[in-house]
Amino acid sequence: MDETKDQYELRKKKIAQLEEKGIESYPASFGPHITVREAAAKEEGVTVRIAGRLMSKRLMGKASFSHIKDYSGRLQVYVRRDNVGEEAFAAFKEMDIGDFMGVEGEIFITKTGEKTVLVKSYVFLAKSLRPLPEKWHGLKDTETRYRKRYLDILVNPQSSDILKARSIVINEMRNRLLQKDFVEVETPILQDIPGGASARPFKTFHNTFGRDLYLRIAPELYLKRLLVGGWDRVFEIGRNFRNEGISTRHNPEFTMLEVYCAYTDYRYMMELSREIIISVQEKLEAGGFKIPIDFSDGWEEKDLWALLTEYTGTGFSPTDSFEDIKKKADKLDVPPGKDSPDKVIDRIFSKYVEENLVKPTFVTGYLSEHSPLAKRSARDGNISERFEIFICGQEVGNAYSEQNDPAVQKAMFESQLAGQGADASEVDTDYIEALEYGMPPASGLGIGIDRIVMLMTGAESIREVILFPMLKPVQKDY
RNA sequence: GGGCCAGUAGCUCAGGCGGUAGAGCAACGCCCUUUUAAGGCGUGGGUCGAAGGUUCGAUUCCUUCCUGGCUCACCA
Numbered sequence: 267m268d269e270t271k272d273q274y275e276l277r278k279k280k281i282a283q284l285e286e287k288g289i290e291s292y293p294a295s296f297g298p299h300i301t302v303r304e305a306a307a308k309e310e311g312v313t314v315r316i317a318g319r320l321m322s323k324r325l326m327g328k329a330s331f332s333h334i335k336d337y338s339g340r341l342q343v344y345v346r347r348d349n350v351g352e353e354a355f356a357a358f359k360e361m362d363i364g365d366f367m368g369v370e371g372e373i374f375i376t377k378t379g380e381k382t383v384l385v386k387s388y389v390f391l392a393k394s395l396r397p398l399p400e401k402w403h404g405l406k407d408t409e410t411r412y413r414k415r416y417l418d419i420l421v422n423p424q425s426s427d428i429l430k431a432r433s434i435v436i437n438e439m440r441n442r443l444l445q446k447d448f449v450e451v452e453t454p455i456l457q458d459i460p461g462g463a464s465a466r467p468f469k470t471f472h473n474t475f476g477r478d479l480y481l482r483i484a485p486e487l488y489l490k491r492l493l494v495g496g497w498d499r500v501f502e503i504g505r506n507f508r509n510e511g512i513s514t515r516h517n518p519e520f521t522m523l524e525v526y527c528a529y530t531d532y533r534y535m536m537e538l539s540r541e542i543i544i545s546v547q548e549k550l551e552a553g554g555f556k557i558p559i560d561f562s563d564g565w566e567e568k569d570l571w572a573l574l575t576e577y578t579g580t581g582f583s584p585t586d587s588f589e590d591i592k593k594k595a596d597k598l599d600v601p602p603g604k605d606s607p608d609k610v611i612d613r614i615f616s617k618y619v620e621e622n623l624v625k626p627t628f629v630t631g632y633l634s635e636h637s638p639l640a641k642r643s644a645r646d647g648n649i650s651e652r653f654e655i656f657i658c659g660q661e662v663g664n665a666y667s668e669q670n671d672p673a674v675q676k677a678m679f680e681s682q683l684a685g686q687g688a689d690a691s692e693v694d695t696d697y698i699e700a701l702e703y704g705m706p707p708a709s710g711l712g713i714g715i716d717r718i719v720m721l722m723t724g725a726e727s728i729r730e731v732i733l734f735p736m737l738k739p740v741q742k743d744y
Numbered sequence: 745g746g747g748c749c750a751g752u753a754g755c756u757c758a759g760g761c762g763g764u765a766g767a768g769c770a771a772c773g774c775c776c777u778u779u780u781a782a783g784g785c786g787u788g789g790g791u792c793g794a795a796g797g798u799u800c801g802a803u804u805c806c807u808u809c810c811u812g813g814c815u816c817a818c819c820a
Binding site: 324326376377382398407465510514516717 | 777778780812819
């Protein structure tokens with residue numbers, strides 16, 4: 267039989283059959299109803315109206331048990347010929363798994379103790395033309411899970427949970443900051459001078475202005491302009507774009523929280539970051555998530571150079587010359603390459619130290635020449651007032667006392683530019699001018715939200731915590 | 745970009761050291777009014793990732809390519 271060849275064709279024909287019977291295959295709405303979760307909480311005998319997707323169907327001649335799923339959960343429904351009538355029951359038998367329906371009926375409890383809706387009437391709400399992934403194994407193919415995320419979150423509860431955790435994380439961060447009197451702002455994503463970090467930007471073009479623009483690599487310089495304007499406590503949660511490698515920890519667009527607080531220095535940000543992360547953990551745990559790490563322990567401050575010395579067994583000091591560092595890198599089997607000293611240090615750090623920083627740790631002691639936007643330490647001009655947060659061997663945050671001296675800032679920009687060569691953009695003179703009007707002393711913090719969600723959910727890949735991660739574009743005939 | 749692994753039915757997976765493939769779920773038909781991975785009997789469904797090569801013959805062997813995953817390099 268040709269008709270049975272293709273499930274898709276068959277289901278399309280069912281739409282025509284519905285229309286013949288005068289049943290709309292894609293009606294506009296269902297009307298008042300409650301969620302599946304709410305319905306499941308009702309007592310026996312209560313009449314409920316619910317709507318959702320048909321996820322299973324166990325048909326026994328003249329009756330059928332099925333499960334209906336909406337965003338709040340699943341509930342069993344029991345459709346009996348004697349309750350809905352012969353015609354409606356025949357139509358129900360024609361429904362496919364994946365179709366949407368709305369039902370009205372009475373709550374009862376089955377022999378096996380499952381709360382169920384004894385359906386009195388139902389309406390067809392939308393047709394599904396393609397068969398859903400397998401009910402037991404779900405959808406496993408990684409590529410398909412990312413490309414067709416709607417199927418992944420539909421049939422794989424663990425995927426859905428991780429991505430919902432993300433929403434809780436962001437909300438909790440936002441709420442905490444709002445409670446503390448921070449103002450949430452949105453600054454430009456399209457920028458003509460991409461600044462605030464060192465990374466290669468994405469380039470785009472504005473037709474009316476006839477000029478190149480860049481997708482931001484960080485919002486930092488705009489947020490600090492707000493400090494100049496007297497907005498003393500600001501934060502932004504938003505997307506940054508960096509035109510660099512993709513890995514299990516890097517997506518070209520990722521979400522950052524950046525916070526700035528006037529009249530405080532980087533020590534304030536230690537407290538704030540700790541508070542934010544712990545409250546996020548508590549919020550998730552309250553929502554039933556099991557967090558694999560205890561974030562309440564740790565939060566010790568450790569010196570970069572002491573850590574390097576401890577874990578490599580080689581003495582490191584901030585006063586080491588580039589030659590010294592290269593020699594030590596060589597001994598430690600780290601290719602020094604042609605990079606600047608901070609990159610070599612970073613590489614040694616990644617290889618020997620990072621994995622040991624399991625408990626939340628504030629790493630301090632970063633060289634000021636490689637932290638152009640940070641203030642120098644009053645005690646040691648070589649060192650910046652800066653820390654990075656490491657948890658579970660991953661860098662999740664970066665903070666410093668903000669450089670607000672326009673002359674020093676300008677000099678830092680210029681020397682940084684000189685060191686970059688071909689890749690360099692230009693000095694953001696507009697930003698320097700803003701500083702010249704005066705910026706209060708302030709501290710700033712950036713937290714990578716994707717990575718926090720990874721830590722909180724135990725996700726192995728950043729792609730598990732981003733709904734639609736960047737994949738190579740393909741032309742595929744589905 | 746380098747290395748390793750993978751791609752077989754809508755989904756989850758077997759298999760084949762060369763003779764064009766199987767299971768479960770899903771689908772189709774019949775039976776079944778408390779099932780829950782419902783059950784029973786029966787049926788259909790595949791350019792075995794793509795293209796070349798070797799061969800009488802390739803899904804299987806070889807080469808190249810595509811896609812993905814992990815990993816290294818670079819970055820957050």
